[in-house]
Amino acid sequence: MTNQPLNVLFLCTGNSARSIMAEKLVERWGMGKFRGFSAGSHPKGDVHPGALAMLEEAGLPIEGLRSKSWDEFAAPGAPVMDFVFTVCDDAAGEMCPVWPGQPMTAHWGVPDPAAVGGTDLERMTAFRTAFRMLETRIRLFASLPFAKLEQASLRRRVQEIGRIGSNADEGSAA
Numbered sequence: 731m732t733n734q735p736l737n738v739l740f741l742c743t744g745n746s747a748r749s750i751m752a753e754k755l756v757e758r759w760g761m762g763k764f765r766g767f768s769a770g771s772h773p774k775g776d777v778h779p780g781a782l783a784m785l786e787e788a789g790l791p792i793e794g795l796r797s798k799s800w801d802e803f804a805a806p807g808a809p810v811m812d813f814v815f816t817v818c819d820d821a822a823g824e825m826c827p828v829w830p831g832q833p834m835t836a837h838w839g840v841p842d843p844a845a846v847g848g849t850d851l852e853r854m855t856a857f858r859t860a861f862r863m864l865e866t867r868i869r870l871f872a873s874l875p876f877a878k879l880e881q882a883s884l885r886r887r888v889q890e891i892g893r894i895g896s897n898a899d900e901g902s903a904a
Contacts, residue, residue, distance in 0.1 A: 735765045736812040736876075739833070745770025745797045745856070747781040747844045748817040752864045754790040759865070759872040767809065769800035780846045780857040788861070804829060813888070819865070827875060834885055838867055838892035863895045870894065 738760075740752040749768035756766040774797050785792050802808060810831040815838045840863050843856035870891050876884065 735760070735763060737767065737809050737833075738764050738813045738815070739767045739769060739800075739803055739811045739829075741769055741771070741800055741814065741816045742818040743771050744774040745799075746776060746845070747778040748842065748860055748864065749779045750777050750795055750797075751784060752815070752817055752868065753795075754785055754792075755861075755868045758788075758790060758870070759869045760873070763872065763876075765809070767803065767811070768802055769798050771800055773797040773799050780843060780853060783854070783894040784861045785805055786859050787842050815888075815892070820848050834881075834888060834889045836885075836892045838864075839896060840864060867891050867894055 738756050740749040742749040753766035753768035758765045777795050782792050811833040814833045814835045817838050817840050819839050840860050843860040846856035
């Protein structure tokens with residue numbers, strides 16, 4: 731790995747909540763090691779107010795955040811990604827663009843808090859749950875010894891992190 735910040739792209743179908751939160755969380759916990767980006771296959775056009783509320787509550791900047799298409803990151807002149815993570819099951823099953831530079835990919839599925847109905851409390855609880863799940867995974871990712879890991883080992887660890895907190899694996903990737 732290089733001394734330059736690594737580019738990390740989080741994908742979700744609508745790019746309105748989970749991928750937006752992950753974009754800012756990777757920058758916080760990466761402490762200069764990562765540049766976060768997010769996009770969607772069918773962007774909603776607006777960032778969900780619940781995602782903005784969670785980011786503000788955590789003291790993360792929200793200026794300039796927008797819902798955007800993943801086509802922006804597959805176009806000539808776009809930043810070359812080192813990692814691409816899908817955070818929703820729909821995006822994981824879609825045909826993704828060909829990413830320049832052959833980034834390492836993994837699926838880190840997180841339940842969609844924007845799809846939760848009910849009371850304001852129930853909706854904010856869903857956003858807090860998704861935020862904590864993303865934060866846990868991103869903190870683990872940011873703590874990996876990138877310089878010491880071979881590609882195969884790094885790939886395995888990145889994929890294991892995606893199972894943290896899911897029904898498939900309640901254990902640790904450490």
